[in-house]
Amino acid sequence: RPEFALVLNIIVDVVRKHELVAILDPVSISSAGERLSSEGFELEIERSLFPYIKILTPNLSEAGFYANRDLLNKTIDNITELKEAAIILVKKLYSDDQALDTEKAVVIKSVGTKQGEIFDLVCISKGIGSNENYEFKLYQKPKLSFNGNVHGTGCVFSSAITAFLAKGNPLAMAIEKAESFFDAKFQKFIELPNKGKVIDLTISDKRVEVINQIKEIYNFISKSKKFSKLIPEVRMNISGSLHNATSKKDIAGIEGRITIINDYPQASGEIKFGVSNHTARL
Template sequence: MRTPTTFWAEIVLPAIRAKVARILSSEGFSQVRIAKELGITQAMVSKYLSKYKPPEILEDIEGKIEAIAVSIAEMIKSDIEREEIIKTIERSFFKLLGDEKFCKAYEKYSGIPGKVCMELAIESGKKEVIEDLSRALEIILRDEKFAELIPEIRSNFAYSLPNPRDTNDVAAIPGRITVIKGKPYAMPPEFGVSKHTARLLVKVSKHNKDIRSVLNIRFGKDVEDAIKKAGLRVAYLPRELSSIEEIEDRIAEMFNGNEFDVVIDPGRHGVEPCVYIFGRNPMDVIVKLKKIEENL
């Protein structure tokens, strides 16, 4: 069966190897050394340099293949560890899975609808999001200082897929982060378990696609002073907003052409004051959280 991984291994990867071989050969690398670097035979290197022509179905992704090959060749010339080169190659595959032109080329190769690639890319992306959010959550759960920053409404920590379409594309903490026996406690992150923070990231992404993670903590004069001492970029919500949806919309609008580390909601009748820490990913949020804690 012709799967996307088969397409990558049989068609795309040889095209990348051929381009890398030609780049390295033009830089004075011998065929023996190229073979060693690429993990193939010298005979295959010779074939890549003299006879190989990429299949026509790769025509639309030729530029992407060229870019990957140039990166790999540069890493080889710079004596980057082989493990890092392998990671780069594998990341390139997962990135291409979500590329429309790659999926169309796969469809021509296999006769199977290219949407299969897109679906696999989403599943792969979800796994990565859960892993990254789980690692950051572990840091919070070992941080006893964080227990003092959990508001009455409790904290949530969310991380979205790139360009989230709806709340199902956002992972967060079921039941939020709470305090048990003086220590932070939380269930493992899942997709589709948050309303407010998930909607917030979906709305923010429409104005700034780089912002994909958010954590809320309590507000107070001590926290506000710590944020300022930490030198974080901060914005304030007005008090006249009356609903959660209005709060989300106003925060999202703030990111139109701007990037803030922290947004402070001073609260209003029936709504607890809150601090939102934003970042490109969960570890980015953790770094900002630690800066606040250090200045408390």
């Protein structure tokens, strides 16, 4: 569409003119593979905007499209293929009229594992050419079950990277802090009329601390089959309380409790305040 091309040209001109440090979340293809823009427009973004991007944060579907690789069902077991795709993508962030020793990065988000976890794969390039050097990092996290879609997660993550870069953090540290920030905030959501939801960024630090404590315990037990032997037929929960709690709204737990999937402990829902009657009464 002509108006899309016009907006893209304006963005490219502003980034070039002011030599901005730009972070791009493509928002081209959903995690489920649904196309959100036309293929022609996506290719134009790659051609005209990619060379001026500092950090690219595609999901698995977008990474596969832009790297021209089939990554849709790839997991941590295919880490070599994923790293190859990340290198292809990070090379697209350089152009002939730029210094080829500029540090840039790609973060491929939400790659799955057979143990019900997901991870982000980070590829940091120190430059391309005769002395190519790539550093890889993995950020793992449990995969939680949700009712409905959570919108805007990629926007929150890329915005967090931007904020930490603006505060003077080196590239790798900005990504690491953004990962921690996102994990802390990916706990509470605002329900939308269409049954979707967005991340609630207003949750207090004290509530985040309680949720993170529950998350740490859950992450530990969910990695081992032996803990499944301790889960009764009525299933189990992990709860945490605010100081001086006065009602179940001050008690956090896992919605739907913890069940067993493929012999591993598996959360049935999100970690929320006010979702557990049983443990809250204790």
